[in-house]
Amino acid sequence: MPRPTAPLRISASTSTRAIHPALTAGQPLRPRVTTSNVPGPRSQSILQDLNRSGDFRTSLVAVDYAKSKGNYLTDADGNQHLDCFGQIASISVGYRNEQLEALAGSERFRIAAMNRPAIGVFPPHDWREILEAGLMKDSVRPRGLTQIFTANCGSTAIESAYKAAFMAYQHKQRGHSDFTAAENDSSLFNSSPGSPSLSILSFKTGFHGRLFGSLSTTRSKALHKVDIPAFDWPAVDWPQLRYPLEENEADNRKEEERCIALVEETIERWQAKSPVAAVVVEPIQSEGGDNHASPFFFQRLREVTRQRGVYLIVDEVQTGVAATGTFWAHEKWNLPHPPDAVTFSKKMQAAGYYHTEELRPSAGYRNFNTWMGDPARAMQASEIVKIIEENGLVEHTAQVGAQLYEALRGLSARHPGLIQNLRGKGQGTFLAFDCETPAQRDELVGRMRNKGVLVGGSGARAVRLRPLLIFSEKELEVFVETLQAVATEIVA
Amino acid sequence: MPRPTAPLRISASTSTRAIHPALTAGQPLRPRVTTSNVPGPRSQSILQDLNRSGDFRTSLVAVDYAKSKGNYLTDADGNQHLDCFGQIASISVGYRNEQLEALAGSERFRIAAMNRPAIGVFPPHDWREILEAGLMKDSVRPRGLTQIFTANCGSTAIESAYKAAFMAYQHKQRGHSDFTAAENDSSLFNSSPGSPSLSILSFKTGFHGRLFGSLSTTRSKALHKVDIPAFDWPAVDWPQLRYPLEENEADNRKEEERCIALVEETIERWQAKSPVAAVVVEPIQSEGGDNHASPFFFQRLREVTRQRGVYLIVDEVQTGVAATGTFWAHEKWNLPHPPDAVTFSKKMQAAGYYHTEELRPSAGYRNFNTWMGDPARAMQASEIVKIIEENGLVEHTAQVGAQLYEALRGLSARHPGLIQNLRGKGQGTFLAFDCETPAQRDELVGRMRNKGVLVGGSGARAVRLRPLLIFSEKELEVFVETLQAVATEIVA
Structure with a gap:
């Protein structure tokens, strides 16, 4: 003893x-x-x-x-x-x-904070410079993702990414960007075909936020969900691994394979009912109990989602920004193809998601809101990145x-x-x-x-x-x- | 000519x-x-x-x-x-x-901006003072509403208010705050009874935001909605009034009565399918085309929602903060009973909703997120209120x-x-x-x-x-x- x-x-x-x-x-x-x-x-x-x-x-x-x-x-x-x-x-x-408080004391920050723009309509003339000093810096931007959508918090980042996935999925089905009259008309009544039966697949015990779309993918605790209407979307077992991971590789591999098979099965089964447009996943399930999976699991997940034309959204709201010993947790997976979108918020102080060109909406104003992010918070993100990099x-x-x-x-x-x-x-x-x-x-x-x-x-x-x-x-x-x-x- | x-x-x-x-x-x-x-x-x-x-x-x-x-x-x-x-x-x-930029230059603002708290868990010791200097000041807080929930943007304010309405509605049905095992378990699968079939009634051509719950109540333009899954929730005609209102009172009154009757009918009809927990309404439909209604309409709306145990959420995200010549647009209605919730954002620079005690959740962590608002933006709101009041x-x-x-x-x-x-x-x-x-x-x-x-x-x-x-x-x-x-x- x-x-x-x-x-x-x-x-x-x-x-x-x-x-x-x-x-x-x-x-x-x-x-x-x-x-x-x-x-x-x-x-x-x-x-x-x-x-x-x-x-x-x-x-x-x-x-x-x-x-x-x-x-x-x-x-x-x-x-x-x-x-x-x-x-x-x-x-x-x-x-x-x-350093952060010195930034806050600077004239450019004061101006940004007190004259908040509707970025989508009247962007600051130096918005690109602000982004490139931090959020879109080459050392920060997840490899393979050239696009950014800025938002105000983690939940709005996630939900905007879901919207982008649904729009891109339907665009692919449709083969062009023109909506039919039936789509236009029915959408105003929340009915099909304009409001389609599509779904986001998430993992049991996962957490992705607490608004209506994000909460429909959150499966952490009943207290988060009871009494709130939710979309009928599928959830799949998260691999129940044994720790330490390195001592249980063989068993864990089997469990991860079982869950990947469930993902494939579920995508197939839901095709007739409410096709899966995207899978959302945390690199480490946080709110749900710090549940890990191995790079193998995520590599397989990327593989099966690509094979089936389903987008993969990696939710790095909690894991992002250096805490896991790499800037993004998903860097450790060595994916041959990047995720389609990566969300961020929390430690970045600015929120949003990175994405591929494929996830750009087919027309302006489709994924839009009043503020579309916050230049003051984006400046803060740049300074945080600078401090992180300067100090290793x-x-x-x-x-x-x-x-x-x-x-x-x-x-x-x-x-x-x-x-x-x-x-x-x-x-x-x-x-x-x-x-x-x-x-x-x-x-x-x-x-x-x-x-x-x-x-x-x-x-x-x-x-x-x-x-x-x-x-x-x-x-x-x-x-x-x-x-x-x-x-x-x-x-x- | x-x-x-x-x-x-x-x-x-x-x-x-x-x-x-x-x-x-x-x-x-x-x-x-x-x-x-x-x-x-x-x-x-x-x-x-x-x-x-x-x-x-x-x-x-x-x-x-x-x-x-x-x-x-x-x-x-x-x-x-x-x-x-x-x-x-x-x-x-x-x-x-x-004045705003002087606030931004103050030490207390710099500290608030660069040390953003998770307000729900670690509130600043002077959070109440910050609120009472602006958002909760007696001259600002809508009459009859003693409670506030702070958020980061209009859409999150609206959706959090919807969540509060759903929770309070079910709490009333249930008669107590304990969830059944069936509710707890089913909620994690997005199924009934834990994820109930409940709805929010909104008006055609209304706009309440663009996340999944708010977009389900938004009926402004197809471009906002096509391809995004939506809840099957009811929408009712907005009165088509003739302008100027004062020259068309008799006709307009009939049209408003027609729409109120539709609200009543719809609440009744949806009772079996997906009961209406709340009606959401803009004082002036903004994005949808600046569509007005008279105080009579809103008085009747308050009356019928109260009679039927349905909450009334007044969305003042665009109309609030002095633009309509009163601090809140709904002040002009002289309601005998206040709305159950009033949302705000935009000109306030801080976002959230005011509400009655009845809309307090039955337990902590039910309506919750990481930041729960932003003290820096709440300070800005206080200064905006001060400038508005000092300058009439x-x-x-x-x-x-x-x-x-x-x-x-x-x-x-x-x-x-x-x-x-x-x-x-x-x-x-x-x-x-x-x-x-x-x-x-x-x-x-x-x-x-x-x-x-x-x-x-x-x-x-x-x-x-x-x-x-x-x-x-x-x-x-x-x-x-x-x-x-x-x-x-x-x-x-």
Whole structure:
């Protein structure tokens, strides 16, 4: 039996190159919680007050963003938290980043923020330059995708990509861009042929957003879906893999083949009822529990979708922007043909999707809205990209992630009941593990929070880590120490 | 026959109080177009370039926002346009407003913009203060609605309101908040009972956004809808009124009664198939052609929806924020009971919906997403509200709108074929008229643009005016002169 109190050594062999001190300058050295519980009394009072005019039952603490810094969040009671959840995986380069705030103080940002255009009709004269400095930079744009559609959040990005897929699918069927009178007329009544029976295939336990189209492909939790009308669209089993992946390759391969066969079968079966225009997939199912699949699975998925004329939309809203140790998670699959669309949001702070020329609509105004994105957020994305590239944060996250994985492996060996199914090897800091039960997971997350370390839950009993891209050796030590202390308390 | 070249006098009796000079300081005195056409060569080249990596077939000009000012937009060729379209009705207090840009330069705005929270989980400690300075201020919040849900754009606001309506409707049916096992399980397969057959009733030619739920209630144009799967939801005739409304009251009343009867009939008929949980309605159908209805119609709509336990969602995304001469267009209806929800976006720059306590979800996380709005945009909304209130822009817009209506009435009398069905009396500057044909409308809009005045089209053959809230007597003169000149050219 391992001694739970023995300090855990962090392997020197995977030690990371230090990131630039400016990225973490001024942040606390370690968490500090001075209230007896989190949320403390001041947070509690603020949240109760907010809950009178909106739904804040979901809130953990009220935050003083002005006093937050680097990897650390300061709450309304002055508690300082090491943030390994990052505003549901949406903070990239840390709180109060000086370069970002300098951008915000620039005249061009102020003008962009306060004079928001309808980009589709009156684009800023330098819109292309703004895009090419960040979102469309060669080092950023997913290989093989030459087009971009900008939006305001992850759900609108996903739904606009679905629309593009439906339009392109029908365009292909039709062979030309002219709609028939019957299509035009019936569409206004939401009837066929103008409003066709077409579907998007998604995977069970997947999450793609919570509006009506995206929620119809989300299969994470009943709480997200009950009472909301949904399209009758197919969902297919997500491979249930054994971790660590590298020790279970043969079994996992069979399971992935089984799921790919289901995808093929389902596409075939739905052809008569509501043809599948696109398959949507997360590189790592996040909200649904950090469920992984291998490059083989995604290669096969690309293969079968291409064979059957079905578009493949890779949803990188949560996995994108360096967190998995590559800029996009799907880079690791070495696909011979790119996905048809890749969605982004969260850490990019700007949202939208990249796509092929085939997914351009047949006419203007078909995939359109008032704002069509936000130049201020696109500028912020450029600055985030610049900070990531100047500081090598993709490589940094790959390295520190490997180190964190090893540390967690050590803890898992000590507490095999509490820290199960560790996953995310080779996926940067995008790591997760299961507890024995949902209640135990909640206890672990709560105890971590009371010690000033924020982590997220996902799925039924998973703990998901979503540290910022500036998470480094020092934070790793704090995290591991805290988890070890909590594990000891829970197991004891 | 009127002489088309005679100058049009602007009635002194409706002359407006001058707005504060700071709001329009530095703007051009009149439009200036130096290129032979709009877009000029520089805009054309920029748009062509942009079109290589996205769909910019819809763009009119590339804009230099830094050089735009007050009511005037400067394009990439240096042309200066009087903007009576306002980025599809989303600009409120003018370009390069100094107060707004001062806000953008403040530390609190910079912090909010660059450290965007997941508001639902980690709200800023001063979130309530931010809301109460603007969105939830007593003078702003629609009477009777105590709750707010913040979002990122009009479509997400509308769809989140639909979700709230569906959840509250089912909660009422169920009588409690616990879901059955069958509801939980079936929801993950998008099947009944968890994913119920419920509907939103909307009006023909209405527009409520372009995502999958909102587009299912949008009935404006086939181009918006063809090829996109839609929910089988009911649409009811919108009253076809005769203008001016005050001269056709008896006929219009009959038509409105006919449509209300259709609403009642439809709610009844769909009860067995897909019960109507909510009716959604625009105070003035905008994208669909600026179609009006009277307070009587809306009072009856409120009455019948209440009688039948159906929620009423008033979509003020385009009509809200002072443009119709009251802060909200629905204020003019004097409803005995408020709508259940009122959506906003565009001119507010922040988006979301106000609602009753009944529309609060039964549990946390049911109506939820990552960002849940944007504190930076909420701060901007507060500043916009402050500018509107300090400068009396609601009353100003009511007054200048009345004056503009009278001027257009004069032009309509001179050019009865070209300027038909003038509408919007008593609705601030939210005015529109029809041309004889769609082609003639397009010609009029294009000729106005070539003379440096931007107006929008809507519906089949309508011209919609969406001036900024700082549109004043001077701009009115320019607008009327230009329209008169164009009318003379077209009629000649």
